[in-house]
Amino acid sequence: MDNQQNHNKDLEGKIALVTGGTKGIGKAIAERLTKAGAQVIVSARNQPEESDTSNHFIVADLTQPAQVAKLTQEINEKFGGIDILINNVGGLTAPSGGFSALTDEDWESELQLNLLSGIRLDRALLPKMIEKKSGVVIHISSISGRQPLWNVNLAYAVSKAALNNYSKALAMELADKGVRVLTVSPGATKTPPMEKFIEDFAASSGIPAEQALKQLLSQTGGIPMGRMAEPEEVASLVHFLVSPAAAYLTGTIYSIDGGSLPVV
Ligand SMILES: NC(=O)c1ccc[n+]([C@@H]2O[C@H](COP(=O)([O-])OP(=O)(O)OC[C@H]3O[C@@H](n4cnc5c(N)ncnc54)[C@H](OP(=O)(O)O)[C@@H]3O)[C@@H](O)[C@H]2O)c1
DSSP states (O other), X not given: OHHHHHTOOTTTTOEEEEETTTSHHHHHHHHHHXXXXXXXXXXXXXXXXXXXXXXXXXXXXXTSHHHHHHHHHHHHHHHSSOSEEEEOOOOOOSOSSOGGGOOHHHHHHHHIIIIIHHHHHHHHHHHHHHHHTOEEEEEEOOGGGTSOOHHHHHHHHHHHHHHHHHHHHHHHHHGXXXXXXXXXXXXXXXXXXXXXXHHHHHHHHTSOHHHHHHHHHHHTTOOXXXXXXXXXXXXXXXXXXXXXXXXXXXXXEEEESTTOSOOO
């Protein structure tokens, strides 16, 4: 899949928006779709230090409805809509420690970031895809959505589980309207927040980072392949899913986790 697609400009003529496309997984996706020939729009709260000049950058905090409206207006005015929407914004911000450690504010901010940001953007950008009877939407979820770790990421896992459910429902609603909707669920992926999360867990447990990683992974049965994913590996899957080669795929969740999720 990877080598063949690397030489393939199969997204030429397509316009893609990658939310949170300045760092980690989103950055790798933006780079990958650009190489495949797409015109890529990237959004984030902060302008990246080094930006890819072939991309169009729009500043927007997707937890703020007014900023989503502004982002949509700019896209519609400058590009007349998009063909590919990668809802990548998300992350773990709530504290660990189980149900009693989480306030209403923690729950609300985790749901805003991991669930409502995507729902809101879909609502704004889908009408033009439906009008054109063509488009692909990807929701970047997490294997935590199917495998909660109550003491580590309760609110995050719940918001990703809700995202999985919403994504499936949306796919069913749009299946006969020419718009495909898919979910990609990474396991542990080597990005700056993942590295920081491991460091913080190590500091709060008073153990070295390497041991903290082993401890965290052992709670989920470990990673059978013995390593975290590279962001580019997630991007490679996303590229395939948005490409014409995946024309019959909709409504499914793709885990990319080195074999971590211990379910059939
Ligand atoms: N890394 C992992 O191990 C892992 C595993 C499973 C799932 N995931 C999921 O993969 C996705 C990307 O994670 P990542 O680790 O690559 O994250 P990351 O490196 O922290 O990048 C997050 C991106 O989103 C932007 N962003 C954050 N909050 C935003 C907001 N409120 N509005 C607009 N943009 C915002 C950031 O830029 P600014 O800060 O400038 O806004 C950045 O571009 C998330 O949905 C995450 O839940 C990650």
